[in-house]
Structure formats: structure tokens, C-alpha cells
Amino acid sequence: MNLTFSRLVADKDGGSKFVEVEIPVVMQAFAPPALPFGVSPMSAATQCGFLHLPAGWFGELHPSPIPMWIFVLRGEMQFEATAGGARRIVPGSALLLEDTTGKGHVSRVLGDEDVTLAVVRLPA
Numbered sequence: 001m002n003l004t005f006s007r008l009v010a011d012k013d014g015g016s017k018f019v020e021v022e023i024p025v026v027m028q029a030f031a032p033p034a035l036p037f038g039v040s041p042m043s044a045a046t047q048c049g050f051l052h053l054p055a056g057w058f059g060e061l062h063p064s065p066i067p068m069w070i071f072v073l074r075g076e077m078q079f080e081a082t083a084g085g086a087r088r089i090v091p092g093s094a095l096l097l098e099d100t101t102g103k104g105h106v107s108r109v110l111g112d113e114d115v116t117l118a119v120v121r122l123p124a
Contacts (some may be wrong), residue, residue, distance in 0.1 A: 001025045001038060006087045007096040008064070008079060014102040015082030016063075021096055047121040053077070054107050063104030064097040067122040075115030080106040098122075 002022040008032060011017045011084055025038035051070070061082070071094045080086045081105050088110065089095050110116050 003040065005094050005096060008077050008081060008105055010099045010101050010104075011062070011083055013083075016099040016102065016105045017081045017083035018085045018087060044123050045077040045120045046123055049119050049121075051115075051117040053115040053117070053118055055112050056123075057108040057109040057115075058092055061103055061106050063102060064100050067098045067100055067124060068096075069120045069122065070095050070097060071118040071120075073116040073118055074113055075113040076110040077115055078108050086121075 002024050004022050007019050007021040008016055009019055025040050026041040027036045029036045030039045050073075053075070055075075062076045070089070071093050072089050072091050074091060076088060076090050078086055078088050081099075082105065088094060
């Protein structure tokens with residue numbers, strides 16, 4: 001089984017684009033005596049934290065400041081790549097941001113609710 005998530009990366013033209021990343025998951029006795037469940041390979045991470053974006057927040061074209069996973073805890077956002085395409089992220093979803101060079105992307109809070117994100121910084 002694979003889990004599929006969107007990944008925002010820099011493209012060769014100095015912009016950004018979405019690609020899909022598939023993460024394999026295998027049944028494993030991860031927390032015995034609990035029953036086995038799907039577990040992915042563990043990846044290195046250097047820091048974790050939270051971001052809070054107020055309703056109405058808009059991020060003009062910018063690269064991601066660090067390579068990171070973002071996990072939506074509350075609220076909704078949209079990310080737009082310069083090569084076209086957009087992804088709406090909602091509570092329970094994740095996005096891998098790796099467009100740390102070039103023009104980057106546009107991001108915005110959708111709706112009337114503030115957004116809370118959990119962030120996991122990845123090694124450069």
C-alpha cells in the first residue's frame with residue numbers, strides 16, 4: 001500500500017510545480033501488544049513546530065523558507081504553483097514543501113477561520 005501526497009518543488013525554469021510523492025506503508029507490529037497497522041519508513045527531521053495564520057492572510061509569490069512537511073490541524077489554505085495548478089489543504093491533509101529556490105508559490109488562507117499548521121523541518 002502507498003500513501004499519496006502532493007509535493008511542491010522548484011522547477012528548472014525557476015518557478016514551482018506540483019508533483020505527487022508516494023510513501024510505501026507496510027503492516028507492522030509497531031506498538032505491541034497493539035494490533036499491527038500500516039507504517040511507513042521513518043525519515044530524518046531536524047525540528048518541528050506550529051504556524052498560526054490569521055483569516056484573510058495572503059502570501060505573495062515566495063519560496064518555502066525551509067524544506068518541510070506541513071500538516072493542517074485547523075482551517076483551510078490554498079497553494080498555487082507558478083507552473084499552474086493549485087492544492088487546497090484542509091484539516092487532516094499534508095503538503096511537502098520543497099520549493100526553497102526560485103520564485104516559489106502563492107499561498108492563502110481560505111474562509112473565515114484562522115489556520116493552524118504543524119510543521120516538520122527536513123534536512124536541507
